[in-house]
Amino acid sequence: MGYFVAKDIVKQYSNHLALDKVNISVPKGSIYGLLGPNGAGKTTLIRIINQITAPDSGELKFRGEKLKPEDVAYIGYLPEERGLYKKMKVGEQALYLAQLKGLQRQEALKRLKKWFQKFEIEPWWNKKVEELSKGMQQKVQFIITVLHEPKLLIFDEPFSGFDPINTALVKKEILKIRKKGATIIFSTHDMGSVEELCDNITLIDNGKTLIEGPIDKVRNDYASNRYEIIFEGNVNLLTASLSHLYKIVENQSKNGLTSLTIDLMGDISTNDVLNILLQAGQVRSFNKVIPGMNEIFIKVVKDSKIQEK
Amino acid sequence: MNKIFLVIKREYLSRVKKKSFIIMTLLAPVFLAGIIIVPAWLMSRETTDVKKIAVVGEGSRLFNGKIPSTRSLKFDFLTDANPDELKNNFLEQGYYGVLMISPKITYIPNAIQLYSQKQPTMDITSHISNALEKEIEREKLEAYNIEDIDKILKEIKSDVNVQTILISDTGEEKKTSTGLAMGIAYISGLMIYMLTFIFGAQVMRGVIEEKTSRIVEILISSVKPFQLMMGKILGIALVGLTQFILWIVLTLAIVGTAQAVLLPDMNVGSARSQVVESVMSGVNESAGEQVQAIQPQLNELQGLLQAIKSMNWGLIIGSFLIYFLGGYLLYASLFAAVGSAVDNETDTQQFMIPITIPLLLGLFVSMSAFQNPDSSIVYWCSFIPFTSPMVMMARIPFGVPGWELALSMIILLLSFVGMAWLAAKIYRIGILMYGKKPTYKEMFKWLRY
Numbered sequence: 131m132g133y134f135v136a137k138d139i140v141k142q143y144s145n146h147l148a149l150d151k152v153n154i155s156v157p158k159g160s161i162y163g164l165l166g167p168n169g170a171g172k173t174t175l176i177r178i179i180n181q182i183t184a185p186d187s188g189e190l191k192f193r194g195e196k197l198k199p200e201d202v203a204y205i206g207y208l209p210e211e212r213g214l215y216k217k218m219k220v221g222e223q224a225l226y227l228a229q230l231k232g233l234q235r236q237e238a239l240k241r242l243k244k245w246f247q248k249f250e251i252e253p254w255w256n257k258k259v260e261e262l263s264k265g266m267q268q269k270v271q272f273i274i275t276v277l278h279e280p281k282l283l284i285f286d287e288p289f290s291g292f293d294p295i296n297t298a299l300v301k302k303e304i305l306k307i308r309k310k311g312a313t314i315i316f317s318t319h320d321m322g323s324v325e326e327l328c329d330n331i332t333l334i335d336n337g338k339t340l341i342e343g344p345i346d347k348v349r350n351d352y353a354s355n356r357y358e359i360i361f362e363g364n365v366n367l368l369t370a371s372l373s374h375l376y377k378i379v380e381n382q383s384k385n386g387l388t389s390l391t392i393d394l395m396g397d398i399s400t401n402d403v404l405n406i407l408l409q410a411g412q413v414r415s416f417n418k419v420i421p422g423m424n425e426i427f428i429k430v431v432k433d434s435k436i437q438e439k
Numbered sequence: 440m441n442k443i444f445l446v447i448k449r450e451y452l453s454r455v456k457k458k459s460f461i462i463m464t465l466l467a468p469v470f471l472a473g474i475i476i477v478p479a480w481l482m483s484r485e486t487t488d489v490k491k492i493a494v495v496g497e498g499s500r501l502f503n504g505k506i507p508s509t510r511s512l513k514f515d516f517l518t519d520a521n522p523d524e525l526k527n528n529f530l531e532q533g534y535y536g537v538l539m540i541s542p543k544i545t546y547i548p549n550a551i552q553l554y555s556q557k558q559p560t561m562d563i564t565s566h567i568s569n570a571l572e573k574e575i576e577r578e579k580l581e582a583y584n585i586e587d588i589d590k591i592l593k594e595i596k597s598d599v600n601v602q603t604i605l606i607s608d609t610g611e612e613k614k615t616s617t618g619l620a621m622g623i624a625y626i627s628g629l630m631i632y633m634l635t636f637i638f639g640a641q642v643m644r645g646v647i648e649e650k651t652s653r654i655v656e657i658l659i660s661s662v663k664p665f666q667l668m669m670g671k672i673l674g675i676a677l678v679g680l681t682q683f684i685l686w687i688v689l690t691l692a693i694v695g696t697a698q699a700v701l702l703p704d705m706n707v708g709s710a711r712s713q714v715v716e717s718v719m720s721g722v723n724e725s726a727g728e729q730v731q732a733i734q735p736q737l738n739e740l741q742g743l744l745q746a747i748k749s750m751n752w753g754l755i756i757g758s759f760l761i762y763f764l765g766g767y768l769l770y771a772s773l774f775a776a777v778g779s780a781v782d783n784e785t786d787t788q789q790f791m792i793p794i795t796i797p798l799l800l801g802l803f804v805s806m807s808a809f810q811n812p813d814s815s816i817v818y819w820c821s822f823i824p825f826t827s828p829m830v831m832m833a834r835i836p837f838g839v840p841g842w843e844l845a846l847s848m849i850i851l852l853l854s855f856v857g858m859a860w861l862a863a864k865i866y867r868i869g870i871l872m873y874g875k876k877p878t879y880k881e882m883f884k885w886l887r888y
Contacts, residue, residue: 181660207660211653211873229445230446
């Protein structure tokens, strides 16, 4: 049973079906990647999780119980379309938003001071938001999202607008928060950070779940029988006895090293190939090629489009 | 519930702390007090400056002492002075002007001239011509040799001043003033119209600001859209009340101090006694004519004072606050719905029409209410919630049965609840919609989501 579960969520807008029986199950303490092309229905799903909009049908469970309006106090949300009151002072505004989440004023003040120190933004406390740059505003928003120490965090494109230094800083904080026991739902188009951070993913498009599961499993599932081999010397594998059981995709020689990419066909096992190679020369490495999330993303979305047609 | 107070607090404080709010709150009473105090001050200044006019010429003998002096005018009858000489040096002698009356005056009415260095005001010329006309009329009448002409004239002279007296159900009689009732009706109707517009538009701008700055999504992940909307509406209502009360208090304070400083001997009470005094002295001094000239004014003033006292101020001020709040709340919900539907202020115009038209209608009907407070359109509009705040306020000074007042207030309150409920439905969809401006049809659909 997941820490947060959405079951058979359906949301119909006047002219299109935004979510069509979507399921997600977020394990406790994990980082859960919510992926999908633009307009797939991610924002709708996130809004439903935050109880901003209500689903037409389906079930939402948080910590094993039905999601209640009071649960917003345990949820932190950093929307993709985010902003602050431009004319309000940074500190005052952070305090207000923290109190809206149910924190007492004194406690909020104490925690804010700590975060402002950590992010080295204390001098901004009395500045108006409109005086800050976009990246600076993002930092403030991140603090506001995590300040009430929510049990479930939802980050929608948390790194957009950050320079690499700040991206690293925020990443570090997200991992720290997870270590403390928080569960995180993470939506982004940056597949690099998905591979780096996520334990589980779900990929939705056109309101339907296309893939769901632990990221390693997903990647392995999408791995074909492709291997990458590097060895010393120059071996003519084409003449080998089993050459009809594999196909060479790529063959490169450089500085006395040969790198080969092959697709295995039929019943041939990796050991059979290794045997041939061991006789032919000095093997440096033999790896199964695991596809990146980027590749999987493109492939899955394309295939589903073809299927629809 | 706690959250809605947080929203109200923010909406209230962020506006009250604004420089523009402080400036407006301070400047308006200065301006208002200026309107009240400056004319009174100018008037009091004028009276201290007495203009002396020399009356000369052969005809002046006929009118010796017949042009009465007033507070600002004094006439010296220099029947023996040389008119041509005086014309050249009247300023040195301390005269404002020289009035030349030729002996032909009885048959050539134009044979009278006023020489002065500055253009004399209408007051001066009409005072002189009135006095002379009266005297010539009298002379001419005397020429007919009718016995007891003075007595006859006095007897036929009549002065009509309608006094309005209201009889309540208990038979109690109250002197009232139609003018005062009209004034109250007019001012309160206009005030409600203006305040509703000013503060309603603030609600709309606030909603648009939250939407365009995209903070709204963060907010409604913590509070319900309805709480956010109501918090804003109520917060701004408090801003409006604060400003309104400060305006009244500050205006009264400024008028009070200004009176004490500039016009130490003028306040309503003493103004009255002054008039009475001058009348009393007039009785002793000259003929009853002067009294007769002032008597209607005195009656009117006393009537007004009595009417001011007899007005049920508690009812008027209490109703004003209720109708101002009720009307504002009703319209503010509409303003909030409009603000949520658009991305910027220029797009609001199309949706403002259904708000502006009933408001304007209410204002126009309330204006017609002082001519005919019991016409059927006024009667019904004082129950329709969109117009009742203005129209009922216009009816109240003319007297409204208690049950009608209560019914109208209850309808207004219930409509506000219904309107807030409907507006919240549009609002919670609208604030999350970006891009295309919705049509009325789409907004209608949102109601059913």
